[in-house]
Amino acid sequence: MQNRYGLAEEVVLARLEEIRRKDTPPSTIFSSMCAQPHPIAVRAHSMFLPTNLGDPGLFQGTATLEAEVISWFLDLFQCQDAGGCITSGGTESNIQALSIATRQHLLSKKHMRPNVIVPASAHFSFEKAARLLGFELRVAREETHRMDPEHVSELIDKQTCCIVTVAGSTEYGMVDPVPDLAALAKEHEIFLHVDAAFGGLVLPFLKEAPRFDFSIDGVSSICVDPHKMGMSTIPSGVLLFREQNFFDILSVDTPYLSKKTSFHLTGTRPGAPVASTYAVLHHLGFDGMQEIVQQCMENTRYFIEEMEAIGIMRAVTPDVNVATFHPHNIPEPWVVSHTRGGDVRMVITPHITCELIDSYVTDVKKLNEK
Amino acid sequence: MQNRYGLAEEVVLARLEEIRRKDTPPSTIFSSMCAQPHPIAVRAHSMFLPTNLGDPGLFQGTATLEAEVISWFLDLFQCQDAGGCITSGGTESNIQALSIATRQHLLSKKHMRPNVIVPASAHFSFEKAARLLGFELRVAREETHRMDPEHVSELIDKQTCCIVTVAGSTEYGMVDPVPDLAALAKEHEIFLHVDAAFGGLVLPFLKEAPRFDFSIDGVSSICVDPHKMGMSTIPSGVLLFREQNFFDILSVDTPYLSKKTSFHLTGTRPGAPVASTYAVLHHLGFDGMQEIVQQCMENTRYFIEEMEAIGIMRAVTPDVNVATFHPHNIPEPWVVSHTRGGDVRMVITPHITCELIDSYVTDVKKLNEK
Numbered sequence: 001m002q003n004r005y006g007l008a009e010e011v012v013l014a015r016l017e018e019i020r021r022k023d024t025p026p027s028t029i030f031s032s033m034c035a036q037p038h039p040i041a042v043r044a045h046s047m048f049l050p051t052n053l054g055d056p057g058l059f060q061g062t063a064t065l066e067a068e069v070i071s072w073f074l075d076l077f078q079c080q081d082a083g084g085c086i087t088s089g090g091t092e093s094n095i096q097a098l099s100i101a102t103r104q105h106l107l108s109k110k111h112m113r114p115n116v117i118v119p120a121s122a123h124f125s126f127e128k129a130a131r132l133l134g135f136e137l138r139v140a141r142e143e144t145h146r147m148d149p150e151h152v153s154e155l156i157d158k159q160t161c162c163i164v165t166v167a168g169s170t171e172y173g174m175v176d177p178v179p180d181l182a183a184l185a186k187e188h189e190i191f192l193h194v195d196a197a198f199g200g201l202v203l204p205f206l207k208e209a210p211r212f213d214f215s216i217d218g219v220s221s222i223c224v225d226p227h228k229m230g231m232s233t234i235p236s237g238v239l240l241f242r243e244q245n246f247f248d249i250l251s252v253d254t255p256y257l258s259k260k261t262s263f264h265l266t267g268t269r270p271g272a273p274v275a276s277t278y279a280v281l282h283h284l285g286f287d288g289m290q291e292i293v294q295q296c297m298e299n300t301r302y303f304i305e306e307m308e309a310i311g312i313m314r315a316v317t318p319d320v321n322v323a324t325f326h327p328h329n330i331p332e333p334w335v336v337s338h339t340r341g342g343d344v345r346m347v348i349t350p351h352i353t354c355e356l357i358d359s360y361v362t363d364v365k366k367l368n369e370k
Numbered sequence: 371m372q373n374r375y376g377l378a379e380e381v382v383l384a385r386l387e388e389i390r391r392k393d394t395p396p397s398t399i400f401s402s403m404c405a406q407p408h409p410i411a412v413r414a415h416s417m418f419l420p421t422n423l424g425d426p427g428l429f430q431g432t433a434t435l436e437a438e439v440i441s442w443f444l445d446l447f448q449c450q451d452a453g454g455c456i457t458s459g460g461t462e463s464n465i466q467a468l469s470i471a472t473r474q475h476l477l478s479k480k481h482m483r484p485n486v487i488v489p490a491s492a493h494f495s496f497e498k499a500a501r502l503l504g505f506e507l508r509v510a511r512e513e514t515h516r517m518d519p520e521h522v523s524e525l526i527d528k529q530t531c532c533i534v535t536v537a538g539s540t541e542y543g544m545v546d547p548v549p550d551l552a553a554l555a556k557e558h559e560i561f562l563h564v565d566a567a568f569g570g571l572v573l574p575f576l577k578e579a580p581r582f583d584f585s586i587d588g589v590s591s592i593c594v595d596p597h598k599m600g601m602s603t604i605p606s607g608v609l610l611f612r613e614q615n616f617f618d619i620l621s622v623d624t625p626y627l628s629k630k631t632s633f634h635l636t637g638t639r640p641g642a643p644v645a646s647t648y649a650v651l652h653h654l655g656f657d658g659m660q661e662i663v664q665q666c667m668e669n670t671r672y673f674i675e676e677m678e679a680i681g682i683m684r685a686v687t688p689d690v691n692v693a694t695f696h697p698h699n700i701p702e703p704w705v706v707s708h709t710r711g712g713d714v715r716m717v718i719t720p721h722i723t724c725e726l727i728d729s730y731v732t733d734v735k736k737l738n739e740k
Binding site for chain 1: 373374375376377378379382383385386387389390391392393394396399401402404406407410412413414415416417418419420421422425427428429430431432434435442458459460461462465469473493494495497498501502503504540541595597603604605620622623624625626627628632635636637638639640642645648649651652653654655656657658705707708709710715
């Protein structure tokens with residue numbers, strides 16, 4: 001046995017501190033969609049650390065928080081009588097949405113392999129879902145990094161069970177033309193899922209933002225991640241369905257638990273991030289969120305202008321706070337990422353201030369002058 | 371908007387404290403497989419709260435913790451050169467194991483619907499996996515709540531891709547005859563998955579416990595949940611594979627992240643519970659874990675004896691620290707649960723002391739005398 005005997009608490013914690021220092025400091029990370037958690041998120045998380053929503057009868061207080069968080073999002077996304085649940089994040093939400101869409105299809109058209117249409121920029125979680133669920137993934141072309149409804153229309157056939165659209169894409173921060181796609185979905189009586197993992201907590205706070213929510217007829221489900229722009233703790237995802245009973249399709253019996261069925265992808269489910277999400281939303285309110293999000297968008301525009309002023313052009317003008325630039329050398333110690341097309345990509349979360357942006361731009365300029 | 375304006379931090383935290391008090395106090399919960407987190411688990415969790423293993427290049431320190439935790443378990447389960455990863459818990463681990471087993475089958479025998487054999491007592495996560503992955507679930511009979519190898523043998527056919535066995539069942543705390551089942555799996559060249567979500571951190575610390583690990587030829591994968599008997603924080607699961615490259619089957623490309631592929635069911639993955647698991651295992655060491663687990667087993671035996679002394683008989687003599695009794699009235703305020711067969715079920719986690727057991731038995735006796 002590698003450690004037959006235990007180590008003193010101080011020794012273990014000192015070791016952990018040392019290891020934690022090897023993680024990249026948040027102030028140099030420009031590539032992450034997960035915002036730094038808000039201080040109130042951290043406090044709420046600690047208060048609910050041992051809670052398990054997989055057995056909600058034991059945690060009836062925590063369970064009311066889940067209901068309140070869902071209700072907050074249904075209000076934000078304009079469909080108070082829809083249903084929803086907390087998940088571990090966008091990937092689980094997307095898998096669950098597709099699980100319902102494909103199962104509905106199989107229940108009505110047995111033995112026919114369903115297909116799902118996604119935009120070229122869709123997150124890789126849809127490929128995971130396709131492998132798990134065995135559906136065919138049909139990739140629609142994009143115009144300026146937004147899904148092209150005309151191509152979607154060509155791809156639809158009798159085995160199409162779902163159109164996936166993205167509101168705030170991971171790579172370029174773009175919003176698909178959801179109203180046009182929802183109209184198509186409605187016409188063909190198919191499911192429409194909106195992946196708003198990032199944009200769901202950005203777009204509602206912007207003036208003249210593209211529409212994506214339940215106010216659009218034909219939108220069946222929406223997911224959003226509070227651990228991204230909601231400044232909550234990881235893992236915090238939300239999945240919402242216009243028809244509450246969609247979840248019944250996924251229910252299995254749960255003997256020996258305090259409730260009778262479960263439709264979740266996971267069993268044990270942490271209550272701490274739910275409390276954390278609740279705390280941020282109620283502490284900031286709509287106005288507080290709006291202020292933070294509008295600042296992020298302003299910083300995104302500032303970033304683009306400053307980069308273009310030194311000759312590095314934007315790849316696209318984004319709908320949400322993701323800035324992408326033509327390829328350039330990346331100075332130390334900054335951490336950015338690259339899109340499949342080779343562009344440099346940054347996510348302007350709340351901790352990316354104008355000072356940080358100035359430092360980056362200065363460093364890029366220096367590096368280019370060498 | 372329901373809350374246009376935010377609330378002061380103290381107001382939100384006071385509200386959360388009030389809500390938290392509506393959760394059942396842990397000292398009355400006899401039904402949960404999740405042990406109360408160890409104090410060092412809580413401290414380690416806080417230190418790593420913002421870390422995301424979904425993007426391990428940004429969290430290279432935290433990523434080494436995942437590797438160390440996996441290595442600790444491979445050592446414990448006697449196969450140092452196997453592979454593994456951290457998951458959100460047993461359900462995700464079981465889905466991933468079955469995902470690999472069925473995918474392997476489909477790659478070799480295209481278009482044939484695979485089947486998976488599970489014991490009657492298997493956790494409901496296998497039903498979730500069957501729905502997701504579309505395999506046929508074949509339920510094997512049990513003898514004294516343990517999977518019957520003879521019936522398994524009858525159920526195997528050319529489309530069988532996996533046998534699932536349980537080491538420490540949720541309902542009765544029993545261990546299936548893993549060596550016999552592994553021999554069958556080997557003979558038919560099929561995958562054998564051991565669900566040791568609960569028992570995986572009990573059995574290695576008991577003398578003369580039934581065997582279940584990689585020392586048995588034919589065992590392909592094992593899952594274990596540190597947030598159960600490992601006293602870690604939620605969500606902590608571990609999935610181990612004898613063949614490291616099994617994970618490749620599930621890999622998808624991950625553009626824009628700090629690593630190139632992902633085989634996980636989730637995207638964003640919390641690093642905090644990994645640090646938490648690391649802290650408990652290294653603080654207690656093998657000896658410390660052994661002491662706690664042996665005490666739980668002693669308390670389980672004590673519970674059974676005390677209940678039988680007042681005329682309420684055990685349903686079965688368990689292999690791990692789960693006590694089940696013939697149906698009886700449950701006194702307030704105790705929270706127990708019931709098996710599908712109607713027996714009363716308790717999980718004797720470390721916080722269930724002899725004092726708590728005495729209180730319960732006294733209350734049951736009083737209630738019966740009324």
